[in-house]
Amino acid sequence: MSAGAASVIPVSLVAAVDIGGTTIKAALVDGDLRVRHTLRRPTPYGADAVLDAVTKVLAELDQLADAPVAAAGVVFPGLVDETARIARFSVNLGWRDLDLADLADRTGRPTAIGHDVRAGALAEWRLGAAKGYQDVAFVPVGTGVSAAFIADGAMVVAGGYAGEIGHLVVEPDGEPCPCGGRGCLETVGSASALARRYSALTGEDVSAALEVLDRMRAGDVVAAQVWNQGVDALADTLATVVTVLAPEVVVIGGGLSGAGPALFDPLRARLGARLTFQRVPTVVAAALGDQAACLGAALLALDHLQTRSGE
Amino acid sequence: MSAGAASVIPVSLVAAVDIGGTTIKAALVDGDLRVRHTLRRPTPYGADAVLDAVTKVLAELDQLADAPVAAAGVVFPGLVDETARIARFSVNLGWRDLDLADLADRTGRPTAIGHDVRAGALAEWRLGAAKGYQDVAFVPVGTGVSAAFIADGAMVVAGGYAGEIGHLVVEPDGEPCPCGGRGCLETVGSASALARRYSALTGEDVSAALEVLDRMRAGDVVAAQVWNQGVDALADTLATVVTVLAPEVVVIGGGLSGAGPALFDPLRARLGARLTFQRVPTVVAAALGDQAACLGAALLALDHLQTRSGE
Numbered sequence: 058m059s060a061g062a063a064s065v066i067p068v069s070l071v072a073a074v075d076i077g078g079t080t081i082k083a084a085l086v087d088g089d090l091r092v093r094h095t096l097r098r099p100t101p102y103g104a105d106a107v108l109d110a111v112t113k114v115l116a117e118l119d120q121l122a123d124a125p126v127a128a129a130g131v132v133f134p135g136l137v138d139e140t141a142r143i144a145r146f147s148v149n150l151g152w153r154d155l156d157l158a159d160l161a162d163r164t165g166r167p168t169a170i171g172h173d174v175r176a177g178a179l180a181e182w183r184l185g186a187a188k189g190y191q192d193v194a195f196v197p198v199g200t201g202v203s204a205a206f207i208a209d210g211a212m213v214v215a216g217g218y219a220g221e222i223g224h225l226v227v228e229p230d231g232e233p234c235p236c237g238g239r240g241c242l243e244t245v246g247s248a249s250a251l252a253r254r255y256s257a258l259t260g261e262d263v264s265a266a267l268e269v270l271d272r273m274r275a276g277d278v279v280a281a282q283v284w285n286q287g288v289d290a291l292a293d294t295l296a297t298v299v300t301v302l303a304p305e306v307v308v309i310g311g312g313l314s315g316a317g318p319a320l321f322d323p324l325r326a327r328l329g330a331r332l333t334f335q336r337v338p339t340v341v342a343a344a345l346g347d348q349a350a351c352l353g354a355a356l357l358a359l360d361h362l363q364t365r366s367g368e
Numbered sequence: 369m370s371a372g373a374a375s376v377i378p379v380s381l382v383a384a385v386d387i388g389g390t391t392i393k394a395a396l397v398d399g400d401l402r403v404r405h406t407l408r409r410p411t412p413y414g415a416d417a418v419l420d421a422v423t424k425v426l427a428e429l430d431q432l433a434d435a436p437v438a439a440a441g442v443v444f445p446g447l448v449d450e451t452a453r454i455a456r457f458s459v460n461l462g463w464r465d466l467d468l469a470d471l472a473d474r475t476g477r478p479t480a481i482g483h484d485v486r487a488g489a490l491a492e493w494r495l496g497a498a499k500g501y502q503d504v505a506f507v508p509v510g511t512g513v514s515a516a517f518i519a520d521g522a523m524v525v526a527g528g529y530a531g532e533i534g535h536l537v538v539e540p541d542g543e544p545c546p547c548g549g550r551g552c553l554e555t556v557g558s559a560s561a562l563a564r565r566y567s568a569l570t571g572e573d574v575s576a577a578l579e580v581l582d583r584m585r586a587g588d589v590v591a592a593q594v595w596n597q598g599v600d601a602l603a604d605t606l607a608t609v610v611t612v613l614a615p616e617v618v619v620i621g622g623g624l625s626g627a628g629p630a631l632f633d634p635l636r637a638r639l640g641a642r643l644t645f646q647r648v649p650t651v652v653a654a655a656l657g658d659q660a661a662c663l664g665a666a667l668l669a670l671d672h673l674q675t676r677s678g679e
Contacts, residue, residue: 140520191526191527192526192527204612206613208519208522208524208525208526208530209451209522209524209525209526211519211520211522213519213520213613214519214520215502215503215519215520215613215614215615215647216502216503216614216616216647218614218646218647219519219612219613219614220612221611221612221614221645221646222611222612224611224644224645224646225608225611225612226604226607226642234644236644236645237644237645238642238644293537296537297536297608297612298612300532300533300535300536301515301530301531301532301533301536301608301609301612301613302517302524302526302530302612302613303526303527303529303530303532304526305527331537331549333535333545333547333548333549334532334535334547334548335529335532335535336526336527336529
């Protein structure tokens with residue numbers, strides 16, 4: 058599409074697709090970043106099935122649209138190199154080195170690709186809790202823990218390998234981690250680890266970290282121990298991130314960010330206690346909830362159109 | 369200076385000044401990055417004394433020059449925000465928030481400012497061991513340990529606070545560190561820590577890490593223990609840096625980089641053993657030795673001139 062052709066059709070709508078481990082979240086978003094429609098579909102397994110599902114979701118969004126859908130933004134989980142347009146690895150969805158160079162041909166429109174965590178970070182940075190900062194760490198704490206960094210006002214990609222803070226070691230002799238390591242943050246401080254560790258210690262089945270929190274509030278000593286170990290592990294890890302990259306703001310996302318002061322008060326205090334001369338960051342909850350990655354996909358689509366029209 | 373005026377005087381020489389804790393290293397460098405003259409002068413204490421010394425060194429270099437010295441690059445130790453032109457903090461030289469906005473007036477020529485470690489990283493990246501990479505960690509191991517990072521082809525500054533890896537905790541119950549923490553890498557894995565720990569354990573005074581290495585080679589069990597703990601601490605720290613930022617190459621500089629295979633063989637092996645899914649970096653010795661920061665200062669001066677002539 059030439060710049061001339063692009064100017065005939067004003068950017069009215071873009072399609073945003075966030076491929077999650079279990080659910081594909083999609084949205085129609087307008088140029089003012091208003092969400093017009095949303096869709097959720099189950100994520101199938103395997104590269105071809107996922108790409109077919111993306112094409113189908115985009116066709117459904119086209120049906121819902123009252124204006125041309127000028128571009129798409131699709132964000133992938135796992136290891137993604139959006140610069141090279143390759144989804145390197147997803148253990149949950151079963152691909153390795155998935156080449157996305159021809160995704161625009163499949164979708165029939167200009168298509169930006171991205172990484173779910175960095176897309177979430179982009180949305181929190183442009184629209185949410187990290188607005189106005191130049192140095193940002195976005196840390197979703199859910200089933201796993203990962204991070205995306207903005208340094209000096211630029212997203213850090215590093216071939217798609219940056220930000221794997223869920224696998225920083227917080228207990229050198231701790232539990233085995235599926236990554237092959239031992240005592241990784243994800244085995245102690247992720248939302249799923251909190252639930253799993255409580256269940257293992259008590260024999261009582263809890264399925265969510267916030268249930269551990271409820272029990273702690275009701276006076277359960279084991280729940281308090283598990284919660285505190287998780288917060289300590291997160292504080293240790295954030296101290297490491299601060300020492301290495303010095304973010305001005307740390308935005309906690311994911312399921313655990315809904316815990317409120319029970320998480321944020323001790324996390325801020327313990328992080329502060331671990332820092333001596335380093336720049337102390339503001340630690341805040343994400344503002345966009347589970348919409349962040351999908352909004353980030355919309356931003357990538359809009360940026361992609363702008364870049365193309367400027368070519 | 370207008371672009372027209374700049375074009376009258378071709379860039380023939382720049383002056384480079386590296387302000388160290390004990391020595392100011394200065395050089396005249398030509399546009400092909402050949403070092404024409406070098407000077408070393410003791411570093412005085414205090415902001416005014418240091419800035420006077422810089423002016424004097426530049427005047428000495430002017431005397432040595434056989435062509436106009438078109439610009440200067442001056443790099444400072446400690447915490448430096450070169451973007452804001454502020455030297456934030458030097459414990460050794462005794463300043464805090466030293467405003468360098470008017471340095472060009474003092475020196476009478478366009479003057480770039482920088483940070484010694486990032487300047488060294490810039491030189492190793494453009495001219496030395498990290499040439500051709502986009503994601504780089506430069507890690508000088510000497511009296512202290514610090515790092516400068518290049519991510520996606522851009523130097524990370526983060527207000528001057530990034531890269532303080534000497535204060536990542538490697539032994540949670542370890543020795544107190546002057547920073548106020550405990551068990552920081554600098555207390556175990558810096559060149560000075562190796563010498564100090566050996567002396568403390570044996571009561572025998574050694575002044576340099578390479579002397580500990582000599583004793584290890586001669587069969588000294590305590591020397592081997594201290595050396596191995598140091599290498600372990602460095603490997604732990606590099607594993608952290610790799611997990612957070614995924615450099616393609618780690619360039620080890622500073623005094624310890626002269627240790628050769630006795631350092632690099634176990635360091636590579638132990639780093640490799642700590643990584644599971646992460647991108648494994650090449651680990652190499654710095655190529656430019658103690659010239660790196662001064663060459664980096666020359667590169668900053670040349671870049672500064674180029675930016676100005678393009679304004």
